[in-house]
Structures are given as structure tokens and as C-alpha cells.
Amino acid sequence: MHIAITGAAGFLGQRLVAQLLDRGELDGDAIRRLTLVDQAEPPVVAKEGVEIRSLALDISTPGALDPVLEAGPDVIYHLAAVVSSAAEADLDLGMRVNFDATRALLEGCRAHGLSRTRLIMASSVAAYGGELPAVLDDMTALHPQNSYGAQKAMSELLVNDYSRRGLVDGLVLRLPTIVIRPGRPNAAASSFASSILREPLNGEEAICPVPTDLELFVMSPGRVVDALIHGAGVSGEALRTFRAFMLPGITVSVAEMLEALREVAGDEALARVRHEPDPRIEAIVGSWPARFTNERARQLGFKNDKDFREIVEAFLGERA
Amino acid sequence: MHIAITGAAGFLGQRLVAQLLDRGELDGDAIRRLTLVDQAEPPVVAKEGVEIRSLALDISTPGALDPVLEAGPDVIYHLAAVVSSAAEADLDLGMRVNFDATRALLEGCRAHGLSRTRLIMASSVAAYGGELPAVLDDMTALHPQNSYGAQKAMSELLVNDYSRRGLVDGLVLRLPTIVIRPGRPNAAASSFASSILREPLNGEEAICPVPTDLELFVMSPGRVVDALIHGAGVSGEALRTFRAFMLPGITVSVAEMLEALREVAGDEALARVRHEPDPRIEAIVGSWPARFTNERARQLGFKNDKDFREIVEAFLGERA
Ligand SMILES: NC(=O)c1ccc[n+]([C@@H]2O[C@H](COP(=O)([O-])OP(=O)(O)OC[C@H]3O[C@@H](n4cnc5c(N)ncnc54)[C@H](O)[C@@H]3O)[C@@H](O)[C@H]2O)c1
Ligand SMILES: NC(=O)c1ccc[n+]([C@@H]2O[C@H](COP(=O)([O-])OP(=O)(O)OC[C@H]3O[C@@H](n4cnc5c(N)ncnc54)[C@H](O)[C@@H]3O)[C@@H](O)[C@H]2O)c1
Numbered sequence: 001m002h003i004a005i006t007g008a009a010g011f012l013g014q015r016l017v018a019q020l021l022d023r024g025e026l027d028g029d030a031i032r033r034l035t036l037v038d039q040a041e042p043p044v045v046a047k048e049g050v051e052i053r054s055l056a057l058d059i060s061t062p063g064a065l066d067p068v069l070e071a072g073p074d075v076i077y078h079l080a081a082v083v084s085s086a087a088e089a090d091l092d093l094g095m096r097v098n099f100d101a102t103r104a105l106l107e108g109c110r111a112h113g114l115s116r117t118r119l120i121m122a123s124s125v126a127a128y129g130g131e132l133p134a135v136l137d138d139m140t141a142l143h144p145q146n147s148y149g150a151q152k153a154m155s156e157l158l159v160n161d162y163s164r165r166g167l168v169d170g171l172v173l174r175l176p177t178i179v180i181r182p183g184r185p186n187a188a189a190s191s192f193a194s195s196i197l198r199e200p201l202n203g204e205e206a207i208c209p210v211p212t213d214l215e216l217f218v219m220s221p222g223r224v225v226d227a228l229i230h231g232a233g234v235s236g237e238a239l240r241t242f243r244a245f246m247l248p249g250i251t252v253s254v255a256e257m258l259e260a261l262r263e264v265a266g267d268e269a270l271a272r273v274r275h276e277p278d279p280r281i282e283a284i285v286g287s288w289p290a291r292f293t294n295e296r297a298r299q300l301g302f303k304n305d306k307d308f309r310e311i312v313e314a315f316l317g318e319r320a
Numbered sequence: 321m322h323i324a325i326t327g328a329a330g331f332l333g334q335r336l337v338a339q340l341l342d343r344g345e346l347d348g349d350a351i352r353r354l355t356l357v358d359q360a361e362p363p364v365v366a367k368e369g370v371e372i373r374s375l376a377l378d379i380s381t382p383g384a385l386d387p388v389l390e391a392g393p394d395v396i397y398h399l400a401a402v403v404s405s406a407a408e409a410d411l412d413l414g415m416r417v418n419f420d421a422t423r424a425l426l427e428g429c430r431a432h433g434l435s436r437t438r439l440i441m442a443s444s445v446a447a448y449g450g451e452l453p454a455v456l457d458d459m460t461a462l463h464p465q466n467s468y469g470a471q472k473a474m475s476e477l478l479v480n481d482y483s484r485r486g487l488v489d490g491l492v493l494r495l496p497t498i499v500i501r502p503g504r505p506n507a508a509a510s511s512f513a514s515s516i517l518r519e520p521l522n523g524e525e526a527i528c529p530v531p532t533d534l535e536l537f538v539m540s541p542g543r544v545v546d547a548l549i550h551g552a553g554v555s556g557e558a559l560r561t562f563r564a565f566m567l568p569g570i571t572v573s574v575a576e577m578l579e580a581l582r583e584v585a586g587d588e589a590l591a592r593v594r595h596e597p598d599p600r601i602e603a604i605v606g607s608w609p610a611r612f613t614n615e616r617a618r619q620l621g622f623k624n625d626k627d628f629r630e631i632v633e634a635f636l637g638e639r640a
Contacts, residue, residue, distance in 0.1 A: 091485065130561030133459065139451075141461045143480070143562040150481040154474045160463070161470040165411065241450030242463040 001026055002033035004073040006059050006105070007080030009038035011181065012122065015225050016077060021047045026075060027233040035068050038080065060101040069108040075232050078105055078121040084148035085187055091147055098151035103158055109168040116169055120231045121159055123152040123174040123244060125217060128289050137293040138245050145287070156244040163243050169236050173227055173302075176219040176249030177288070179257075180315040189284040193218065196254070197261055197312060200272040201319075209278035212255040215290035219249040219304070220311040222318075227302050234300050248294040248304035260308040264316065321349035324393035326379050326425070327400030329358035331501065332442065335545050336397060341367045346395060347553040355388050358400065380421040389428040395552050398425055398441040404468035405507055411467055418471035423478055429488040436489055440551045441479055443472040443494040443564060445537060448609050457613040458565050465607070476564040483563050489556050493547055493622075496539040496569030497608070499577075500635040509604040513538065516574070517581055517632060520592040521639075529598035532575040535610035539569040539624070540631045542638075547622050554620050568614040568624035580628040584636065 003026060007013045017036060024031060033051045036042040041056040057064045059080050080101065087094025102121065109117055127150075128136065130143035142153040152174075159170035181194040185206075192209050193216055199206035219227075227247050262270040294304075305311050323346060327333045337356060344351060354372045356362040361376040377384045379400050400421065407414030422441065429437055447470075448456065450463035462473040472494075479490035501514040505526075512529050513536055519526035539547075547567050582590040614624075625631050 131459075139453065139461045141459045141562075142477075144477065145484065145561060147481050147485070150477045154477050157462075157464065157470045157474050157477075161467050164465065165467070241465060242461075 001029035001031050001075070002035070002071065002073045003031060003075045003077070004035040004037065004068050004071075005042075005077040005079060006037045006065075006101075007078070008036035008042035008044075008054075009040060010079060012178075012221070012224060012228070013038065013042065013077075013079050015221055016079070016228055017042070017044060019225050019229065021045070021050065023229070024050075026229065029074075033071075033073075035071065035073060037065070037068060059105070060096045062104065065105060065108050066112075069112040069114065072112065072114060073117060076105070076109075076117060076119045077228060078102065078119060081122070082148070083188070084124075084126055084146055087148035087151060088146050094147050094151050098148065099154050102155040106158055106162045106168060106170075110162065114168055115166050118232055119159065119168050119170045120228060121155065121170070121172045122228075123156055123172045124149065125174060125176055125246070125249075125288060127153040127156070127174060129287065132289050135291040135293060136246070136289050138296045160243040163236065163239075170243045171231050171234065171239060172244035173231060174244065174246040175224055176217045176247060178221055178224060179216075179218045179311065181221070182315075182319075189281050190216075192281065193257075193285075196273050197257065197315070200261055200269040201265055201312075201316065203272075205272050205274060207274050207276050208254065208258075209276060209281040210254060210285060211277070211282065212258065212275075213253055214282070214286060215251055215253050216257075216285070217249040217251055217288070217290045217292065218308075218311070219247060220314055222314055223303065223305050230302055238300060245296040246292050246294060248297045248302055249292070250304050250307065251290050252308045257308055260312050263309060264312045321346055321351050321395070322353035322355070322391065322393045323351060323395045323397070324355040324357065324388050324391075325362075325397040325399060326357045326385075326421075327398070328356035328362035328364075328374075329360060330399060332498075332541070332544060332548070333358065333362065333397075333399050335541055336399070336548055337362070337364060339545050339549065341365070341370065343549070344370075346549065349394075353391075353393075355391065355393060357385070357388060379425070380416045382424065385425060385428050386432075389432040389434065392432065392434060393437060396425070396429075396437060396439045397548060398422065398439060401442070402468070403508070404444075404446055404466055407468035407471060408466050414467050414471050418468065419474050422475040426478055426482045426488060426490075430482065434488055435486050438552055439479065439488050439490045440548060441475065441490070441492045442548075443476055443492045444469060445494060445496055445566070445569075445608060447473040447476070447494060449607065452609050455611040455613060456566070456609050458616045480563040483556065483559075490563045491551050491554065491559060492564035493551060494564065494566040495544055496537045496567060498541055498544060499536075499538045499631060501541070502635075502639075509601050510536075512601065513577075513605075516593050517577065517635070520581055520589040521585055521632075521636065523592075525592050525594060527594050527596050528574065528578075529596060529601040530574060530605060531597070531602065532578065532595075533573055534602070534606060535571055535573050536577075536605070537569040537571055537608070537610045537612065538628075538631070539567060540634055542634055543623065543625050550622055558620060565616040566612050566614060568617045568622055569612070570624050570627065571610050572628045577628055580632050583629060584632045 449465035
């Protein structure tokens with residue numbers, strides 16, 4: 001089993017690599033080879049019996065992935081992307097990395113005859129937007145309200161069409177908001193969703209910029225990586241007529257998130273969260289859908305986090 | 321008012337040109353200039369007071385549309401396309417003409433600062449597919465099952481994103497199956513839908529390859545052209561969060577179509593239709609959605625044909 005990963009130096013990429021090396025197998029086959037790609041050489045720890053290549057390349061350069069595809073990987077995880085704020089700030093950059101590079105990857109699979117290669121791409125809840133119903137299902141239209149979401153939605157259509165034509169065996173997973181991200185707060189509108197847990201758990205102050213009745217659709221990093229791994233074993237037939245769908249997050253209000261914080265770390269931790277409404281952040285985050293039926297994902301065996309407390313405990317467990 | 325039309329030599333393009341010249345105005349402004357583009361020079365009849373340029377060019381050649389866009393048209397009708405069977409037979413051709421050329425047109429508008437230009441593109445009912453509900457609405461997802469539909473769906477997302485960013489003022493109309501097309505039967509799976517009316521009305525035999533309870537979602541060529549013209553006057557604000565939607569066709573069964581034929585042209589005409597089931601055609605046409613709520617189109621003032629009899633009578637009127 002040879003696995004290639006684009007964006008392997010990123011947040012999810014690094015976790016996926018660690019998890020794959022830890023398991024040693026994917027979909028029942030021993031992992032013999034791993035090809036990691038990112039703009040800078042993805043860091044990786046050597047492992048007995050696995051041939052690992054770590055490559056620094058820009059996947060939006062024509063032909064850049066040829067050496068990877070020539071080797072005929074069995075599974076490709078396509079995680080490289082320009083995040084939403086950057087894609088909104090620079091349309092050309094977003095189109096080049098989020099769409100053209102996906103197309104080039106599909107064309108590369110076609111050129112190298114990789115019709116049986118499982119290509120797993122990460123899409124996003126940001127592909128949804130506009131006048132949404134209260135609860136979204138697998139037939140809810142994608143009307144993205146940002147360029148990142150539009151580029152992901154276009155890539156989904158292309159992965160589906162290339163799969164339908166038998167040129168590759170694609171699968172696109174739309175990811176919920178991921179919490180709790182480690183590290184520092186950043187410019188993303190969703191940054192607070194990790195901050196209001198992570199900082200208090202680390203003994204620091206955090207600001208909550210939204211009303212506590214605001215709901216989010218979230219998934220822990222661990223469950224996302226589980227989904228990426230599970231996706232390798234889902235058959236093309238089971239994916240039927242469309243290769244993209246939303247992963248099963250859980251719906252939580254900010255109040256429920258803070259209650260989980262209190263249960264796990266006490267009133268002292270909760271007191272470290274200051275409430276300072278920011279209408280700009282509320283407007284952005286409040287427009288994201290928070291309720292999904294997730295029928296397809298569940299039928300296909302993808303699993304959600306049990307509850308928010310489990311997400312907090314998993315974060316604490318990893319930190320320890 | 322300067323109007324540019326791609327695919328102006330085509331079936332709809334020629335009808336649109338004739339209608340525009342006949343009206344002499346669009347959205348209340350006198351038409352002073354018309355720029356017609358197609359692979360071969362679009363035929364056109366001169367008209368007093370209107371400067372008409374007819375250009376032979378391949379819109380998928382980079383920069384081909386620059387001379388058109390430099391002149392800053394107020395309205396662009398983007399009708400040039402490779403039809404569904406051709407796009408299915410040749411993925412590269414379909415991607416180049418149906419998607420890349422649309423993108424190049426959007427980029428051209430951006431480069432030439434045409435943020436206020438109304439760009440009207442024709443999409444298709446073929447963008448829908450997969451496991452559809454019995455009645456489709458404006459939030460039904462596009463899961464196209466052919467490359468033509470995928471290319472149209474991707475173009476829709478791009479027109480929407482460029483419009484949202486204020487780079488152009490786009491509008492995409494998804495067209496129902498168009499009946500009655502003049503001319504001869506062709507290889508399209510939907511060819512019979514025009515044939516079973518047109519041929520008997522012309523005193524010729526026709527074959528009906530599908531069960532008579534099969535339903536179709538149809539619109540007359542006249543109503544489609546009306547919609548293209550109406551679209552020029554719909555404000556960007558009224559289009560709200562997504563720039564593409566389905567036009568209001570009417571749902572008719574083949575039995576109802578044949579009954580309209582009998583009413584208009586008698587039992588003699590009806591007897592010219594031979595029933596020879598073709599499971600291949602039934603499978604394709606039977607997978608097309610036939611019922612839509614069309615809320616957005618109606619709110620925006622787009623009109624459907626009254627009933628199928630009106631469609632038959634309009635065809636007879638034009639033929640006369
Ligand atoms: N909730 C969500 O919507 C959501 C959340 C997380 C991730 N995602 C998606 O999951 C994937 C991984 O996300 P992440 O959180 O690990 O992001 P990340 O930013 O940490 O990782 C992305 C990686 O892609 C690399 N990259 C960017 N452009 C590249 C190029 N031209 N060539 C090669 N490498 C390039 C970056 O260097 C980075 O290491 C992305 O596709 C992202 O869009 C979606
Ligand atoms: N029900 C439907 O789904 C449906 C029905 C009809 C039309 N449509 C859409 O409406 C539009 C017009 O359809 P039509 O019936 O008039 O089709 P048509 O084939 O008669 O016209 C299309 C025109 O585009 C031109 N063209 C193709 N490639 C070109 C290129 N590279 N450069 C320049 N011109 C090019 C062709 O020469 C042709 O004249 C198309 O976009 C079509 O996809 C959809």
C-alpha cells in the first residue's frame with residue numbers, strides 16, 4: 001500500500017501521517033510507502049518497513065505532481081489548500097491552489113491511468129451558504145458565499161465527474177468546524193471556538209465574541225482523521241451518484257461548550273472566558289449552518305464525536 | 321445599449337438576435353450596438369440605427385474575446401456551448417468550451433472593469449441528477465450525471481462568485497428541455513420530444529420511444545428567449561445570494577403532448593406517431609427531473625408557457 005498526501009505539513013496532514021504510521025495499515029493492507037508533499041518538506045519520523053519520501057513542491061505548478069503519480073499511489077489524500085481568508089483576499093491564489101491544482105491532480109491521475117486510486121479530498125462546510133433551511137441534508141444545494149467555498153464546490157463537481165467517468169476513484173469529505181485546534185488564536189472567524197476552551201484549559205484568558213446561544217457544527221481533529229482513514233475503505237459503488245457529502249459533526253451551542261469546560265476544569269476555568277460581543281464575527285459565524293441530518297455519512301459508517309465533553313477530554317488527553 | 325452574444329449562430333442565439341432587433345430596446349434602452357460571436361460568422365440581417373459586428377472566433381482561445389470586451393458591452397449573453405452528447409464524448413473539448421471559456425469570459429470582464437455588465441449564461445436541467453426528490457426546488461443540490469452538466473454547474477459557481485465579488489453582474493438561467501425545436505431529428509436523447517409533434521404536424525411519421533406516462537419539463541423556444549430578455553432587467557440585489565436557478569418550464573406527460581397534437585391537428589396527425597419502446601432512451605430521459613417549484617424564477621417575474629397546446633400553436637404560427 002502506497003499512500004500520497006498533499007498538504008502533509010499542515011495541521012490535518014501531520015496528524016494523518018502520525019496516525020497512519022501508528023496503525024501501519026490502511027483498509028487492511030500494510031503501508032509500505034508514504035509520499036508526503038507540501039510547500040516546504042513535511043517533517044516526518046522514520047519508521048521501520050515504510051519507505052517515506054518527503055517532497056517540497058508547489059502543487060499548483062503544472063506537472064509538479066508527476067513524479068508522485070508515476071509511482072501509482074493506491075490512495076491519495078489531497079489536503080493542500082489555501083484557507084478561506086487567504087482565498088478571499090486573493091482570488092487568483094485561491095483559484096490556482098484550491099481549484100486548478102485539484103484539476104491538475106485529477107488530470108494527472110487520468111494521464112497515469114490511476115483509475116483505481118482512491119483520491120480523498122477535504123472540502124468544507126464553507127461550501128454551503130445563502131438562504132439555507134434550518135436542517136441541511138445531503139440534497140441541500142451548495143451556494144457558497146466566499147471564494148474558498150466556491151473553489152471547493154467546483155472541485156467536488158470535478159472529482160465526481162472524473163470518478164463517474166472511471167478516471168479515478170474519488171471521495172470528497174466536507175469537514176465541520178474543527179475544535180479544539182492546538183496552538184494560538186488566529187485571524188479565522190472561527191478561532192474563538194477553539195480559544196474559549198484551549199486558553200482557559202491552559203490557565204489563560206479568552207474572549208468569547210458571540211452570544212452563548214449561537215450554535216456550531218463541530219468535529220474533533222481526532223474524528224476528522226478517523227474519517228479520512230475510514231474513507232479509504234468505502235467502496236465506489238457505495239458512494240452511488242455523488243462523491244461528496246458532509247461529515248457528521250455534532251451541533252453544540254457556545255453555552256454547551258462552556259458548560260463542558262466547567263464540568264471538566266471547574267468554575268475557575270470558566271471565569272477565564274470574557275464576553276465581548278463582536279458583531280462582525282457573529283455575522284460570519286452565525287451564517288454557517290449548524291444542523292445536518294448526515295444520512296449518507298452515517299450509512300457509510302463515518303462516526304461523530306459522542307458529545308462536546310469527549311472533545312474537551314480528548315484535547316486534555318493529547319496535551320498530557 | 322451594446323449587447324454581445326456568444327454562440328449567436330446557434331438555435332437560441334439566432335432567435336435572440338431576431339427578437340432583440342425586432343424589439344429595438346432592452347430593459348428600456350435603445351439597442352445601438354450588437355456584437356455577435358460564433359465559430360463561423362453568425363448570420364444577421366442589417367437594421368437601421370444598430371451597428372452590428374459579426375465575428376468568427378473560438379471563444380476557448382485565450383484572449384479571443386478581448387476585442388469584444390474592450391468595447392464594454394452593457395449586456396453579454398453567453399450561449400456558446402458544446403452540447404451534452406459531444407461533451408460526454410470528449411471531456412477535454414467540453415471542459416475547454418463549457419468551463420474554461422466561461423472562466424475566460426469572467427476574467428475578461430474583470431480585466432476590462434465590466435463590473436456593471438449584466439452577463440447572462442444558459443445552464444441546463446442536465447446539471448441536476450442522482451437521487452432527486454419528486455419535486456425539486458431552488459435549494460436542490462446539483463449532482464450532475466454527465467460532464468456537460470458538471471461543466472455547467474461549475475460555471476454557475478464561478479459566475480456567482482465573480483458576481484458576489486462585484487467583478488461582473490451575472491445571472492445564470494437553467495433551461496428546461498426545449499420543445500418544439502424546428503429541423504430534423506438528431507442524436508439527442510430528447511430528440512423524440514420535438515419529433516412526435518413536429519413530424520406529424522408536417523405530415524410525416526414519427527417514433528415515440530418512451531411510455532406515454534413519462535413526464536417531461538419543457539419550455540417553448542419563444543418563452544426561453546423571453547426569459548433571456550427578461551433577465552437583462554432583473555436587478556443584482558433581487559438575485560440575492562445565488563445567481564443561478566431553474567426557469568419555469570411546464571410538466572407534461574407524453575400522453576398530454578399527444579393529446580394536444582390530436583386537439584390541434586386531429587386523429588390523422590396522431591396516427592402518424594408509432595410507438596416503439598427504446599429502453600436506452602427511456603432510461604436517460606426518465607432520469608431527468610420533471611417537477612420543480614420554481615419559486616425564485618416566478619418571484620423574479622420569469623414566465624412559463626400556459627399549457628402544451630399553446631406550445632403547439634406557437635410552433636404552427638411560426639411555421640406559417
Ligand atoms: N472546517 C473546514 O472547513 C475545514 C477545516 C479544516 C480543514 N479543511 C480542509 O482540510 C484540508 C487540510 O486543512 P488543514 O487544517 O490541515 O490546513 P493547513 O493550512 O494546516 O494545511 C494545508 C497545507 O497545504 C499546504 N499548501 C498550500 N498551498 C500549497 C501548494 N501550492 N503546494 C503544496 N502545498 C500547499 C500548506 O503549506 C499547508 O501545510 C484543507 O483542504 C482544508 O481546506 C476544512
Ligand atoms: N435544456 C437545456 O438544457 C438546454 C437547451 C438548450 C440550450 N441550452 C444551452 O443554451 C445555450 C444555447 O443552446 P442552443 O440550443 O442554441 O445550442 P446550439 O448548439 O444551437 O448553439 C451553440 C452555439 O455555440 C457555438 N460554439 C460552440 N463552441 C464554440 C466556440 N468554441 N467558440 C464560439 N462559438 C462556439 C456553436 O457554433 C453554436 O452555434 C447553450 O449554452 C446550451 O448549453 C440548454
